[in-house]
Amino acid sequence: MSVAMGNRLNYSNKLILAPMVRIGTLPTRLLALDYGADIVYGEELIDFKMLQCKRVENKILGTVDFVLSSGQPVFRTCARERDRVVFQMGTADPQRAVQVAKLVQNDVAGIDVxxxxxxxxxxxxxxxxxxxxxxxxIREILCSLVKESSKPVTCKIRILPKVEDTIQLAKLIESTGVSALAVHGRLRDERPRHKVHCDYIKAVAESVSIPLIANGGSDDIIDSYEGIKKFKEMTGASSVMIAREAQWNPSIFRREGKLEEHEVCKAYVKYAVDYDNPYQNSKYCLQQILHEKMETPQGQALMHSESARDIWKDYSEKTPKSHLIEWCRRKGLPVPHYQTEERLKDRHFKSVVLVDGEKYSSSFWEKSKRFAEQSAAVVCLRSLGVSDGRKEDPHCSQKSLWQIF
Known part of the structure; x- marks a missing residue:
């Protein structure tokens, strides 16, 4: 099933990465999509802060950045997620909410309050x-957004002490014209140690006609892909939104089962490097993934790291493509662009990479698209007289940050 219907995001029967402060930055969102999430929410960003930002197209990283006057990026997104990322804002004012929505709506798939x-x-x-x-x-904010925004609007709530009041609130929200409603099945004063109230979520799901997104099942119910299905059945929800389990291991979305934490960390670091994610944020996200293994040598090394260099050397796997991205970044050039051709008779691939107006390609057909792109990157790097970073390359230092794995 397609996630988007025309220009409208479809919230029915979806697996969704929940909005999480500090966690929901670009590397985690892309990782969740890789592992099977259908929709990813960014971390909550406050309207006042967003309205201080300027939209900038970052040609070096291939991203769209919303940056403060200091140059600090507050929200970063890219084409890979554009049809599936939802921007969540914190707001208490309809006018500011609309201003923020209009600022970001051309670069995201949905707006959430x-x-x-x-x-x-x-x-x-x-x-x-x-x-x-x-x-x-609530009515004023949501009605203003639905009227003024070009993208579907949603909101995320917690339950009220009485189920009847929660249903009444949900119906009010539905009447504003929002496209979906996410319900975290705990009271305002309850925390993760309290059991999620599946009965409340189910009552709301049965009372509204818009897609109901159930949230709050991590640890209590969701600890595997089967747990996701169980939570959906228990709540009668249309879709499931996952927070803490995805924070601890984004591969929770995989139908085949979760991956080992070290493998997830390596995949995370690749995106963090490619998209120049801030060191402190990357360290925090990696600590969450290794939260049960912080006493291991890897966990201790991460805990005592003091720079991006310390993190990358323990978790990153540098490839020719990564070397080429880094070289382009140093030169102030746009990220390399790959075009891949498939030979149908044997399903082999050949790639051409465009760098600084020049095209580079290997003469060999490879067994996968990934290998074809790496081969093109090798040809490009060697044509430019730059190391491709492989261990057999005599120009590659044995102390390279990227060769731990």
């Missing part, structure tokens, strides 16, 4: 869970 976060910062600002008891404000 956080109406369930119980953290003190959100509550004091009248955002998040503070909105749960302000139905008029």
């Amino acid at each position: 956080n109406m369930g976060c119980p953290k003190e910062f959100s509550i004091k600002g009248g955002m998040g869970a503070a909105l749960l008891t302000k139905p008029d404000k």
Whole structure:
């Protein structure tokens, strides 16, 4: 089933990465998509901060960045996720909400309002869970967004003490014209140690006609792909949104089962390097993946790391493509662009890479698209007189940051 219907994101029967502060940055979102997530939510970003940002097309990274005057990127996205990423904002004001939506809507697939976060910062600002008891404000914000935004609008809430009140709130939200509703099945003051109230979510799902996205099943119910299906059945929801289990291991979305943490860390670091993710954020995300293995040598090395160099040398696998990206970045050039041809008679592949206006290609047909792109990168690097980073390359230092694995 296609995730998008025309220009509209379809929220039915989907596996979704939940919005998580510090976790939901670009590398984690791309990793979740690789592992089987259908839709990925970015971390909650506050309207005031976003309105200080300028949209910048980062040709070196191949991204669209929303940056502060200092140059610090607040939100970064790329073409790979454009039809499946939902921007979540924290807001308590309909006018600001609309301004933010118009700022980002051409680069994302949907707009979401956080109406369930119980953290003190959100509550004091009248955002998040503070909105749960302000139905008029909820209506005003959502109606304004639905009317003014070109992308589908959703919101995420927590349950209220009485199931009847939760249903009433859900129906009010549905009446604003939103495309879907996500419900975290815990009260405002409850935390992960409290069991999720599947009965509340189910009651809401039976009371609305828009897709209902169930959230809150991590650890309690969801610890595998089978657990995702169980949570969906228990709640009667249309879709399932996963937070903590995806924070600890983004491969929770894999139908074949979760991958070992070290393998996930390597995959994470590749995206972190390719998209120049901030060191502190990358370290934090890796610590979450290794949360049960922090006493191991790898965990201790990560804990005591002090720079991106320390992290990358332990987890990254440098390839010719990565070397080429890094070289282009140093030269201020756009990221390499690959065009791959398939030979149908034997399903072999050949790639051409475009770098600085020149095309490079190997004369060999490879057994996979991945190998074909790597071969083209090798040809390009050697034509430019640059090391391709492989161990047999005499120009490659034995202390390369990328050769631990």
